[in-house]
Amino acid sequence: MLNTAKQYPYVIFSPYFGKLPNYFELWARSCSNNKKFLFIVFTDCQYNGDLPENVLLHQMEFTKIKEIIQKKLNFPISLDTPYKLCDYKPCFGYLFQEYLNDAKYWGHCDMDLIFGNIEKFLPNKDYDKISHLGHLCLYKNIPSIREAFKLSSPHPLTFKEILSSPINFAFDEIPSYGINAIFAKNNLSIFPYEKSVAEISPIDAGFVLNHRNYPTISQEFGHFIFTFEHGKIYKYSYWENMITKTEVSYIHLQKRQMKQCLSGEMDQFLITRNSFLNFQHPTKDIILSSEPKHPKIASLCLLLKIKRKTAPKRIARIIETQKIRFRKLVRNLLFKEKLQ
Secondary structure, three states: OOOOOOOOEEEEOOOOOOOOOOHOOOOHHHHHHOOEEEEOOOEEEOOOOOOOOOEEEEEOOOHHHHHHHHHHHHOOOOOOOHHHHHHHHHHHHHHHHHHHHHEEEEEEEEEOEEEOOOHOOOOOOOOEEEEEEEEEEEEEEOOOHOOOOHHHOOOOOOHHHHOOOOOOOOOOOOOOHHHHHHHHOOOOOOEEEEEEEEEEEEOOOOHHHHHHEOOOOEOOOEEEEEEEOEEEEEEEEEOOOOOEEEOOOOOOOOOOOOOOOOOOOEEEEEEOOOOEEEEEOOOHHHHHHHHOOOOHHHHHHHHHHHHHHHHHHHHHHHHHHHHHHHHHHHHHHHHHHHHH
C-alpha cells in the first residue's frame, strides 16, 4: 500500500512493466503541474531520478499485480503479458480501491502522453465517465461506477469472457462491446473529453491530427508543431502565412519513436514529429522544418510497419470472438436438448 498524507480529487493508475519510455522524465514533469491529480505507477522498473510528489512509483513484479487482480475477481483470469492489462483498465477502480480514499474520480492513463492543464478542460458538472478513450480516462469514484464493468452489455461477449481470454479485446475503448457500450446501454453519462486532445495519428509520418466524434474519426492535415510551456500544451499551426496558437489538454504520441534531445530546461520545450527539442518560439521555418521530406513514402513505410504488428492481434481478436460465440451456441443447443 502506498502512503501519501495528501488527499487528491483525482487518482490515475498507470501500470507499466518493462523498460520505462525514454521520455518518462518528461511525462512525469508534465504530471507535476496537475497538482490535484495523483499518478500511481505500478512497475518492475527502477528509476533513480527525482519525481514530483504527485507521481508515485509502486514497485512490484508483474506476477504480483496478476496475483492482486486474481484475488479480487472470482473467476480464472488470463493475464500473461503486460499488454493484456488494457482490458483491465475499466476495472482499476474496483481492483485498486484501497488507493482511492475520498477521491472524486479515479482513472487510468498511458505514458505516451505529455500533459498540459488537464483540469482546465474538464466539464463543469459531474459525469459518470470522462472521455471515451483508453489513454486517459476518468470514472466517478462511487461503488456503482467502480463496478460498472460488470453491467449488462449490448454485445453477447461478457467481461468475464474478455478477462478470461489471453487475447487483447481493447475493452477500455472498442465501441461494440467495450466499457463505453456498457455505459451507453445502462444510461450512464460520458463526457467527450477527447475533443480537447491533440491525438496524433500513428500511421502518418508527419503530424496528422485524429479528431474523435466517438465512435467516428476525422483527420486534420496541415503544418503543425507543439510546445510544452510551463504546464500547458499548445498547438502552433501555420496556414496562409499566418501562425495560430491553440491550447490543448494533452498530446498523445501513440506508437511514435521520440528522441529526447533536451539539455537542461524542462519547463518548456518543442514537440516535433519525432523529437523533444530545446524551446524556441515557433516560426514558419521551425514548423516546416519538422516535417518529413517525403511524407507519402515515409507514411506508407510507417503504415506497413504498424499493420504488420497490429493485424495479427486484430485477426486473433475476431477469431476468439467467433470461438466464444460458437461455444455459447453449442452450450445452448445442448441445454435445450437436455430439457426435451
